[in-house]
Amino acid sequence: MDTYPRILQTVIDATDVRRTAEFYRELFGLEYRPGDEPPAEGDEDDVDWLVLRGTDGGHGLAFQQAEELERTTWPDPEVPMQLHLDTSVPDAEELERQRARAEALGATIVLDRTDDPEEPLYVFADPEGHPFCIFVGD
Template sequence: MRAVEYCLVAVDCPDPVALSGFYHGLLGGEVKKYDDDWYDLYAPGGHRIAFQRAPGHRPPQWPRADENSQQLHLDFHVRDMGAAETQALSLGAVPLDLDDQDGQRGFRVYADPAGHPFCLCQA
């Protein structure tokens, strides 16, 4: 066993209930409330994403900017880009960069409802 093991990714947001619901709709799994300011998504495959309330949250800028960088983003493999995009948009995702160069690039960039960038990547 390694001295360090993956535990979770914690995401700051203004509304952890809403953002955990968005990612639950996108990925499936189970959302569990820790307290009013922290919700966990236990996603399929053993992955865990936590959503913590940050009252002064400012969404990162896309593309990157010196003053308010994206800080981190999540990538998700998808088998069917069109179906995944439709699902993400129906849940409230906002397109940021959909020019996938006629499928050559293999990914598209969106913002979740709190403004964090994430990518759908062709598996």
């Protein structure tokens, strides 16, 4: 038997589901699942679960409401990462372009390892404090 479950999406807890979904929608060029789009201006947005999909049908991200999250202290092990996303870009120029985009969207740099000739990378924290990496690689 050669069948396996297919990974549909990664679920990320958030104290502000819409804000976190918007951050990743902009960062990765994802689209809302039909029905999860932001409400019309002036309408209340009381959501506790949202799903984003890749425009090419790729891996999705989902966001679920959490009343409280303890922000990771990584690289200090007191509060571990708990989850992180690895993403890649083809070269150092694109890495810098994506760094600027991530920061403009509200990410903060946790680790700058761009001087590593083997695998230049940034580790960021999203607005909720979840870490994610952007590195040069395949």
